[in-house]
Amino acid sequence: MRKIVLSMSVSLDGFFEGPNREIDWHLVDDELHRHLNERIGALGGFLTGRVSHELMAEYWPTADQDPDAPEPVRAFAAIWRNMPKVVYSRTLDKADWNATVVREVAPDVIRALKEQPGGDLAVGGAELAAEFRRHDLIDEYLIYVHPVLLGHGRPLFHDTDALAHLRLVESRGFGNGVVLLHYTREGADRAAEARAESA
DSSP: OOOEEEEEEEETTSEEEOTTSOOTTOOOOHHHHHHHHHHHHTOSEEEEEHHHHHHHHHHGGGGGGOTTSOHHHHHHHHHHHHSOEEEEOSSOSOOTTTEEEESSOOHHHHHHHHTSSSSOEEEESHHHHHHHHHTTOOOEEEEEEESOOOSSSEESSOOOSOOOOEEEEEEEEOTTSOEEEEEEETTHHHHHHHHHHHO
């Protein structure tokens, strides 16, 4: 069964954006970008909110047309264009770049999507991730901690009553000081097996 994966960059003090939504503090060099391309290229699709999709669509569809763009940037542009996308929005009627618009997060629909063949599905954006977490739909967390303290900003994790016990399955440091913390949700596999048996 496919998994729902949250993959986000955060500051050491837990913010995914600065106070003015800036992300210029992200330290993405060639080493980290190649790693991200490898991970993302193996996915089966993106699950994203409207704002995140529109921000990505402003740059990535033509990023590989810049002759000065580094090789990992050109590679990711092709990955992003071709990847199937589900955009959650109550205002969009349609979205470009291999995207389907869906109005709301329906847990049963997400679970059915997980049972389809293909690679894992990445949920993107803190607001959408919070909605997925409220419904206990996130199976794995890939948190890229950047060596910066912002002091203020938008926190990745919102207040919630949904307790999640996690198990560290991988940690990795990169040359630029970024550290990957890869967690899986305790009981995620057992819960999936139980749902499959009862179906």
